[in-house]
Amino acid sequence: MRAVTAPGPTRVIASWEYRNAVRARWVLTMAAVFGLLCVAVTLLAFRTVRELGLTGIGPASATLVNLGVLLPSLMGLLLGAGSLAGSREQGMLAMICAQPLRRSQVAAGAFLGLTGSLWTTLGIGFGCAMLIMAGVARGSDVPAIVTLIGATFGVAAASVAIGVAISAVVSSRVQAISLAVGLWIVLSLGVDLALAALAPSVHLGPAGLLGAILLNPLEAGRILALLGTNFQGTALGPFGAYLIATFGKVGTVGVLVADLAAWTVAPLLVARWALPRKDL
């Protein structure tokens, strides 16, 4: 008979964070908004598809890409940023860290629990959209759906990790939330605007193009999500077109997945380094 072992601290904290996150009113509100938006854009896309005499779910899933990158990344950053910094202000982090565990386990548990809660939210939102899509989806649409969901989940995980790192480094919840919102604005809008402004005068070159993608997890996620829906199209933009031309489709998927993984692991290493150095 297998011995039953007690769950480790990381798992215990992950389950605690998950439960608290899915109960939070603002998370529930964001989940409802995400679900409604998913349904709305899917229905609108299908109406357009019918009017144009097209078939399949391609246009609908393409409309979900930006939604799947922008809203989950904001939610992930906010969830992560509020986690450790909020607990520290409430005294809960001191009580948790006074237990026989390592602080790196606290950061890892917070990341896992919050990512799980965000993935649940996204799963419900996409699930609603998929129910609508199911009537018209074809077998060839499956890769597009899988790519879209995978990319969205990857961006969500990276965003939570970045948020947790911010939360571990700064000294107050307000600072953490402000930084997270500022970073989201920069990543979702600021980088594109800056590049557009600089484009006439600055020639980025191959290294610049690659850097602009890899340094922005939202852009990496967007291109990854679009790969399944519009591989040949112009929707990939100059960065996506450059990646495809340089690495091919499979290579591009590998580069982007590795980039999102790095954007998840690196912030967690920062949190692991910073949290033990914080006074609680």
Added chain:
Amino acid sequence: MPETPFLEVVGLTKVYRGGWGLHDVSLTLPSGTIAALGGPNGSGKSTFLRCVAGLARSKGEVRLDGELLGTAPGPRAAIGYLPQSVTMPEASTIGEVLDFFSALRRADRRDLPLPEGFVRPDHDRIGELSGGQRHRVALAVALLGHPKLLLLDEPVANLDEEGRAAFWRMLRRLRDDEGVTSVVSSPSPSELRGVADRAIHLDDGRLHREEDLTAPADVTDIAPHPDTDADLEACS
């Protein structure tokens, strides 16, 4: 025969940006001691407890039963810590909070050394509790897993008279029956007269003086606290 120190603090020093938090504090406590940690506001009582619990970075050494307390989690299983204030998730139930910390300590919460009814029933939500009732939950968390050293930052601040009496009674029973050592901070350590064996006074982050409260001559300058004396009479 000299007392074997259970808690040994050597040169504990904590510097904040604004000045000293603790300045070269050294003390020893034998096993089974209740120490009242006193001093004015800002004297370093909470900082001392946080540094000993390993929650704030500091210079110096803290040994527990001869073992150096570092970053390793193992020795911390022997410590129960109560912060001065804590806000638990309002949507959680008392049972969930206690289950969570029990799982982290790998402790059985049915073994809590608290009297029946000290903490409200498991299904009550934290958000529905008064400040004092929430404080009782935090106290229960600090006592999970039979810690050998209790670091309690103003543990009775939010408790009513009945709660205080039950708490002091429990603290003395843990000392007498299980040899638990407790360091209990209070802005008015006279409140701990009759409970504490030793008084430690901090002032401006320095160890101002230590008193053995079990020796009659050493307690004369500590004013009796009417509420506590009444509580203790009720306990005995």
